Amino acid sequence: QMPRGNLETVHHRALVLAQLRKWLDSLRFREAFEVMRKLRINLNLIYDHNPQVFLENVESFVTQLDSVNHINLFLTELREEDTSRSMYPRPDSSSSQAPPPPPPPPPGVTKVDVVCDALRRCLEALDTHRFCLSILTTHVKKTVPELEVALQKVHELRVNPPGAAGAVSAEEALKYLLFLVNVNELYEHSLGTYDFDLVLMVAEKSQKDPKEYLPFLNMLKSLETNYQRFTIDRHLRRFRKALQHLSKCGEERFPEALQLIKEQKLFSEALRLYPAGGAPHKALSRAYADHLMEQQQPEQAGLLLWRCGEPAEALQAFVSGSSWRNAVSAAQQIPLPPPQLALLARQLAEKLMEQRRYSEAALLLDQYAKDCEEAIAALITGALWEEALRLIHMHDRQDITETDLKPALLEACGSQVSFLEAQAVTFSRHRARLAVVRQQKLKARLELLDDEAADCVDADLFSEASSVMTNSRYSHSNSRISSRSSKNRRKAERKKFSLKEGSPLEDCALLCALSDIISTVDKMREEVHGLLKALVLFQFDGQAQKLQLAYGEALHTMEAAVPEIWQDVPQQSQAPVTGPNSTANSITASFNQQKPAAAQPDAEILTPPKMRNGVKWKLAVLQ
Amino acid sequence: QMPRGNLETVHHRALVLAQLRKWLDSLRFREAFEVMRKLRINLNLIYDHNPQVFLENVESFVTQLDSVNHINLFLTELREEDTSRSMYPRPDSSSSQAPPPPPPPPPGVTKVDVVCDALRRCLEALDTHRFCLSILTTHVKKTVPELEVALQKVHELRVNPPGAAGAVSAEEALKYLLFLVNVNELYEHSLGTYDFDLVLMVAEKSQKDPKEYLPFLNMLKSLETNYQRFTIDRHLRRFRKALQHLSKCGEERFPEALQLIKEQKLFSEALRLYPAGGAPHKALSRAYADHLMEQQQPEQAGLLLWRCGEPAEALQAFVSGSSWRNAVSAAQQIPLPPPQLALLARQLAEKLMEQRRYSEAALLLDQYAKDCEEAIAALITGALWEEALRLIHMHDRQDITETDLKPALLEACGSQVSFLEAQAVTFSRHRARLAVVRQQKLKARLELLDDEAADCVDADLFSEASSVMTNSRYSHSNSRISSRSSKNRRKAERKKFSLKEGSPLEDCALLCALSDIISTVDKMREEVHGLLKALVLFQFDGQAQKLQLAYGEALHTMEAAVPEIWQDVPQQSQAPVTGPNSTANSITASFNQQKPAAAQPDAEILTPPKMRNGVKWKLAVLQ
Secondary structure (H helix, E strand, O other), rough: OOOOOOOOHHHHHHHHHHHHHHHHOOOOOOHHHHHHOOOOOOOOHHHHHHHHHHHHHHHHHHHOHHHHHHHHHHHHOOOOOOOOOOOOOOOOOHHHHHHHHHHHOOOOOOOHHHHHHHHHHHHHHHHOOOHHHHHHHHOOOOOOHHHHHHHHHHHHHHHHHOOOOOOOHHHHHHHHHHHHOHHHHHHHHOOOOOOOHHHHHHHHHHHOOHHHHHHHHHHHHOHHHHHHHHHHHHHHOOOHHHHHHHOOOOHHHHHHHHHHHHHHOOOHHHHHHHHOOOOHOOOOOOHHHHHHOOOOOOHHHHHHHHOOOOOOHHHHHHHHHHHHHHHHHHHHHHHOOOOHHHHHHHHHHHHHHHHHHHHHHHHHHHHHOOOOOHHHHHEEEEOOOOHHHHHHHHHOOOHHHHHHHHHHHHHHHHHHHHHHHHHHHHHHHHHHHHHHHHHHHHHHHHHHHHHHOOOOOOOHHHHHHHHHOOOOOOOOOOOOHHHOOOOHHEEEHOOOOOOOOOOOOHHHHHHHHHHHHHHHHHHHHHHHHHHHHHHHOOOOOHHHHHHHHHHHHHHHHHHHHHHOOOOOOOOOOOOOOOOOOOOOOEEEEHHHHHHOOOOOOOOHHHHHOOOOOOOOOOOOHOO | OOOOOOEEEEEEHHHHHHHHHHHHHHHHHHHHHHHHHHOOOHHHHHHOOOOHHHHHHHHHHHHHHOOOOHHHHHHHHOOOOOOOOOOOOOOOOHHOOOOOOOOOOOOOOOOOHHHHHHHHHHHHHHHHHOHHHHHHHHHHHHOOOOOOHHHHHHHHHHHHHOOOOOOHHHHHHHHHHHHHHHHHHHHHHHHHOOOOOOOOHHHOOOOEEEEEHHHHHHHHOOOOOOHHHHHHHOOOOHHHHHHHHHHOOOOOHHHHHHHHHHHOOOHHHHHOOOOOOOHHHHHHHHHHHHHHHHHHHHHHHHHHHOOOOHHHHHHHHHHHHOHHHHHHHHHHHHOOOOHHHHHHHHHHHHHHHHOOOOHHHHHHHHHOOOOOHHHHHHHOOOOOHHHHHHHHHHHOOOOHHHHHHHHHHHHHHHHHHHHHHHHOOOHHHHHHHHHHEEEEEEEEHHHHHHHHOOOOOOHHHHHHHHHHOOOOOOOOOOOOHHHHOHHHHHHHHHHOOOOOOOOOOOOHHHHHHHHHHHHHHOOOHHHHHHHHHHHOOOOOHHHHHHHHOOOOOOOOHHHHHHHHHHOOOOOOOOOOOOOOOOOOOHHHHHHHHHHHHOOOOOHHHOOOOEEEEEEEEHHHHHH
16 A cells, blocks of 8 residues: 555655755755745755855855845744754765764754854844844844843944935834734833833833833833942742842842742852852852751851851851861861860761761760870770770770770671671571572462463462472571661662562572671671671680681672572673574563563562672681 | 484383382382482482482382492492483473472582482491492592591501401401592501501502511501691691691790791691791791781781780781881881881872872871871862861961962862863763764765675775775874773773774774763762862962863763763663564664674773762752
């Protein structure tokens, strides 16, 4: 069946386009334009056909067309679309003769703006007066219409009427503008030029009631220039400009400005307008700081307060943001008396301890609270053994080694060993259960194939198959693993799966849990290394050996188990299922193989966790 | 065509195996054993058919066989292979009746050991004397043959000859052992029991010349027990045991022990044998420390020296290992006089500066060298502005803010901005070039299809096609990017590709380079954030704004470019090309689409770099 439509016309248009392309290539813009106009072919093609050639030959285009109306027609039809691709694509056979794709334009520069600016430059060079209306069009057509510039040009025509013959009068130009742009919009923009003559000129052309606009204009005229412009800008809701003008009206207008700043949240602009050191700048900084505190940005609030000479207020902001370095710096600048500084340091240290930032807490306690005992205790809590020992020696407090450090080391060692044992147990339980689940799924799939019960939903079948196993010993999930390692994102992901025996995605849940255990254990390398060194230093060789053995075994078991656990899972590094040697059967087979792993398992679950074997943690002295 | 071989036999064996399985399932071991022996079916199957059932019914197995010879036959034939899978797999149809796969054995436990131990337990409980030879076999067959235990049992038979009728004599038992094990091996192991009667017994049975072994045995007999055992162990090259016995020979033998320890690198064993605090332990620690220094383990050497009461020597080890915390701790324990401590701190700080560990260097300079100026300078070098400011306020040295901190801030800001500009330029150059290269490859491919010149190698064609472009402006590669970000691994990978224009894998090289720029720029988030805050604090709002803008634009440009740059590249998250809706054509199409990206690009190149959009770096006050 033939496609519908008039074949002759289609063919005809293709011929026309081919001809047009030839004309455009040979810069015969006039012929092209005439035909396009007649046959209603989108004029954008003149540019789109070869943008670079057009831009290099704008003058030729203008002189060939030699008509303000035609140029305006071209301009008003401009849009961003590339018609050489969308409406008039080249036939495929000629694609090899196509010009290379244009380099991507710099961000924020659009085709319409490029053409408008290029044409205006050319027209202004040729004859400002003759092409006046076209020039106005180039302003109006821009992505962000330059109405004020256009209006300004109209205003100039009124002030200095051109003497040249055939030149456009202000009247005519304004009429033309009103034809292109909505009158209210034009009126507003005329106000924005702060030029009352121009405003009146537009207002008179509009159907506006003079009783409405005259009193307003007269009120404005009575104001001081900057305040007048501020009032206009505020009326036009151009608050940034409004603030700029208001800031020039002297300090007595500052309360009004501050009002505006707060209402419109123009704080950062305002900071640039009021010179640093002055009273307004300081008031502004405080207001901004209040705003930033509300926005949960206490640190930036603190910086503003501090730099405007308010270290005490800055201190409060820094404290609430746990920005402890700035807090103590500001405190010392105030200067806070030593007992209060110590109190501050303790307060900050407490917060940092909550965030597990033990070494920073210890620094505060040591250097600002002058409490080396607490500092050492913080480091011991954080398992930062070497740093604790450094402070012990620095303050010559070897007694703490006996009373605190050594017992903590032994406790840490014991708890690490038992944690590792628990992880190993959970790991092998999940691993065994995973093998069982996989076996069941395989069996269920085979039975499915046997029975050809294709209408039976897989998931139901699997849960049935595994419900047989309810009495096995693998029925309780691990509740401890996740507490230590996993990220929030993973947590959310894992919620989709349940470790409950017989749940449809139990294998995914097991993969997740196994992966988590491996990551958790792998992350302990640095901590175990530090603990082993400290144990050796204090002659706890036996305990250290036990830990080294337990950790080494845990890592070894898990690393060795990875290929088995992630065996059926397609690896990222694997070759794609399709390839030069693949057949329809092999593709189907690989597809069938992939499918049963899970409904739609995320890539992350299917990737075995990376182990950082590059991080050396073992001690030779314990081997 | 039929498979070769005697079909009847094959069928017969299948029937036999089916019968065997039934017998084994009903615990009729005797019938099974007889048939297997007759038909030379591997006896391992008795265990492999269902390991758990066998282990639970070992006694029934023994009583049914009721023959030492048969039990020995079974034992000697044992091997690790699972014959129920390798030699005698079940026919597929019966797989559903198969027992569940056994839980994976704990690591280090092998099948042969399990069977030997289970059988021995049973045989010893039934009749030690009657099954004497089988019990010996269970010792000899273990993965690590327990020859000494076996020999010990033979020796007991000689010392206490059993009175029971039919009991095996020592003579017979030894003969049997010599039948199972090489005589020299047995002689060596008899030496290892330190039982000279046993040695003589074995030696007499062997063809050894008494003139050879008698003098040696007599010499040994003359030695003190521990030294005697040491001598035997050394002779048998059991150096660990040798050291254990030597360590019991008193301090006068310590030099000999130290010699052995050094020769055989038995340092960690030795540390356990010599009590801490004694002179040997200290000498040992020094020797071990020397060894560890040679092994490039200065920190562990330092720990050993420190704990055995040699802080000065420990200090040297810690210094050479840049283990600065331990170094200053040891130094203060010596105690080093303040000027030398200061010198040490400077020396360590210099090393740390070379490793870009600026905050640690600053701590040393501040707290141990008592040189706050140098400390602050170190922090400024490391762009650690807040910490520098903290030290400035701590030491009340605001003058440094003016002389050093502020100029450094401005310099850092300027260099960051120009670095970002350079990166942006290189980025857009590579991006544009990538588009060109892809276009060329596409074109080349289309031409290839047109000409059906399938015998023409792609790479040649591509380089030909791109050689046309040699005059373009994208001919120089970036030399600066790699210096900052990339890891060694990536570097090695990238070596395979060349950014040289027209090189066969130029697109891969461009992808690498683009990915590197993105990673480099993305890594700057924290640094830029810190710099912005410091700039704001010192009222350098203009510069800060410029930096914030430049960095924001760079990040935005790169993020926006990612989909275009990694467009044709198969994403990991994408659905596989095969799927329920795929057809042979769609698979082929997706394959064709993937192929031209590169010969065999690594997965890493094809993955767009991850941007850490979670790391907030922008300041609200600068917006």
